[in-house]
Amino acid sequence: xxxxxxxxxxxxxxxxxxxxxxxxxxxxxxxxxxxxxxxxxxxxxxxxxxxxxxxxxxxxxxxxxxxxxxxxxxxxxxxxxxxxxxxxxxxxxxxxxxxxxxxxxxxxxxxxxxxxxxxxxxxxxxxxxxxxxxxxxxxxxxxxxxxxxxxxxxxxxxxxxxxxxxxxxxxxxxxxxxxxxxxxxxxxxxxxxxxxxxxxxxxxxxxxxxxxxxxxxxxxxxxxxxxxxxxxxxxxxxxxxxxxxxxxxxxxxxxxxxxxxxxxxxxxxxxxxxxxxxxxxxxxxxxxxxxxxxxxxxxxxxxxxxxxxxxxxxxxxxxxxxxxxxxxxxxxxxxxxxxxxxxxxxxxxxxxxxxxxx
Numbered sequence: 001x002x003x004x005x006x007x008x009x010x011x012x013x014x015x016x017x018x019x020x021x022x023x024x025x026x027x028x029x030x031x032x033x034x035x036x037x038x039x040x041x042x043x044x045x046x047x048x049x050x051x052x053x054x055x056x057x058x059x060x061x062x063x064x065x066x067x068x069x070x071x072x073x074x075x076x077x078x079x080x081x082x083x084x085x086x087x088x089x090x091x092x093x094x095x096x097x098x099x100x101x102x103x104x105x106x107x108x109x110x111x112x113x114x115x116x117x118x119x120x121x122x123x124x125x126x127x128x129x130x131x132x133x134x135x136x137x138x139x140x141x142x143x144x145x146x147x148x149x150x151x152x153x154x155x156x157x158x159x160x161x162x163x164x165x166x167x168x169x170x171x172x173x174x175x176x177x178x179x180x181x182x183x184x185x186x187x188x189x190x191x192x193x194x195x196x197x198x199x200x201x202x203x204x205x206x207x208x209x210x211x212x213x214x215x216x217x218x219x220x221x222x223x224x225x226x227x228x229x230x231x232x233x234x235x236x237x238x239x240x241x242x243x244x245x246x247x248x249x250x251x252x253x254x255x256x257x258x259x260x261x262x263x264x265x266x267x268x269x270x271x272x273x274x275x276x277x278x279x280x281x282x283x284x285x286x287x288x289x290x291x292x293x294x295x296x297x298x299x300x301x302x303x304x305x306x307x308x309x310x311x312x313x314x315x316x317x318x319x320x321x322x323x324x325x326x327x328x329x330x331x332x333x334x335x336x337x338x339x340x341x342x343x344x345x346x347x348x349x350x351x352x353x354x355x356x357x358x
Contacts, residue, residue, distance in 0.1 A: 001346055001348050001349060002347045002349070003344055003346040003347070004344070004345045004347075005343070005344050006342070006344075007340040008343060009037030009038045009339070010036070010038055010112075010340065010341060011039070011086065011087075011088045012038065012041065012088060013038045013041075013339060014040075014041045014082065014087055014089070015030060015040060015041070016081065016102075017045060018045055019045040019194050020146060020149045020194065021146070022051060022052045026055065026056075029330055030042065030056075033339045034063075035336050035339075036339035036340045038339055039066065039068070040069065041071065041081060042070045044056075046073070046074060047194060053070050053072060056069075057070065079105060082106050082111055084109070089111060089112045089114070089339065090102060090114075091113070091114040091328070091338075092114070093116040094116075094118075095117065095118060096117045099113075099117040102115060114327070114329075114338055115327060116279075116330070117321060117324060117325050117326040118251050118253070119277040119321065120155045120250070120251050120276065120277035120279075121152060121154050121156070121279060121280045121281055121300070121308070122273075122275075122281045122298065123154040123156070123282045123308050124158045124268050124272055124282065125159040125163055125167060126265070126268070126283065127160040127162055128285055128287060129160070129284040130284070131163065131167065131170060135306060136171070138307050139157070139167070139284075139308070140175075141311070142154040142307070142308035142309040143171070143257045144175075144255050144257075145310070146191075147190055147191055147192065147254065148252060148253060148254045148255045149193065149198075149253050149254065151279060152302070152308075152309065153309060153310075154257065154282065154308050155251055156257070156258055156260065157257055158262050158271055158272055159259060159261055161263055164239075164261045168239055172217065175219035175220065175237070176219055177189070178190050178235055180192075180221060180223055180232050182227060190220065190235060190255065192233075193232070193233055194231065198253060199232070199233050202252060202253075202254030205245070205247045206233075206236055206247065208245060208246055208247070209241055212242055214239070214240075214241040214247075215238065215239040215241075216236055216237075216238050216239075217237045217239065218234045219236070221234075222234060233256075235255035236256040236257075237256075237257055237259055239259050240260060240261055241258050243260070245258075248260070249275070265290075265293075269297045273297075273298065273299045275323075277300075277323060277324050277325045278300040278301065278321050278322030278323035278325045279320075279322075279325035280300055280302045280304070280308070281298040281300045281302075281304075282304040282306075282307065283295045283304075283306075284306050285305075285306070288305075300321070301318075301319065301320045301321050301329075302319055313331075315331055316332055317331060318331055319331045
């Protein structure tokens with residue numbers, strides 16, 4: 001018997017992208033959906049629709065009419081992107097609750113879903129971690145880039161107790177230089193949060209930590225003048241907080257980070273994995289063996305060694321989450337296959353069957 005395995009396109013797929021890094025996140029799905037042979041409808045995020053719409057228009061201009069489409073509007077009006085019988089798949093990047101809603105809606109039409117639902121990424125610093133300026137700059141960027149509004153930012157920093165003071169001092173020195181302001185102003189190093197609701201949440205979890213007696217250290221100055229009342233939040237470090245606080249258990253999606261000590265590798269792995277999420281993680285160590293040993297135990301889809309963050313992704317590799325961070329993969333050959341179906345065609349050889357019969 002000869003069996004040929006082939007891959008075929010799904011048909012129409014919907015891509016729903018979030019407000020943060022919308023063009024980059026679209027880049028993790030759109031090329032793969034098109035390479036897989038599908039037609040695509042892109043849903044622009046409600047709060048940042050213009051850039052994504054213009055990019056899709058420019059790409060669509062080089063394709064046959066109707067292959068690539070873009071729509072914008074309120075989320076509650078978008079059920080047709082998931083529940084239309086002609087839509088074979090939806091790829092969604094957003095919140096956990098949003099992802100659950102996608103699955104519920106898709107169930108009625110058996111529309112398949114890929115979900116990338118954010119994370120609560122651990123960055124694990126072993127006792128032999130390199131803590132020079134280069135590595136501390138990487139950690140600072142991993143936490144505070146885009147004012148913390150990146151799904152794969154470091155959200156919890158676990159540090160061997162012998163190195164805790166060094167990590168806190170290194171982050172503090174960088175935060176002391178933070179300049180909050182309008183993102184396009186020269187000199188600004190940290191812009192506002194996306195919405196008043198997100199600002200309120202970040203301030204709430206910082207206040208909760210203060211009320212619990214945690215060691216909360218805040219930096220920077222909220223701008224006044226014409227920017228007064230904007231969605232700015234002072235960046236903060238929470239040193240050795242109670243692990244039940246929301247600044248530890250929930251994705252902050254803002255400029256605040258808990259820094260938590262541990263005493264041995266087993267404890268570090270246990271604490272790192274004690275979360276709803278499983279998107280990314282990182283291990284910081286001078287030992288390649290320790291990096292592989294600890295990194296292979298982190299329950300997440302992507303692990304960095306001595307680095308962390310969106311700008312550090314290897315775009316050749318599959319990306320996606322485990323546990324509450326979703327499922328399915330983007331990028332790499334897996335990212336193409338996620339937009340295809342597989343068919344096997346088997347051809348029976350009568351002569352071989354006859355020979356077997358004898």
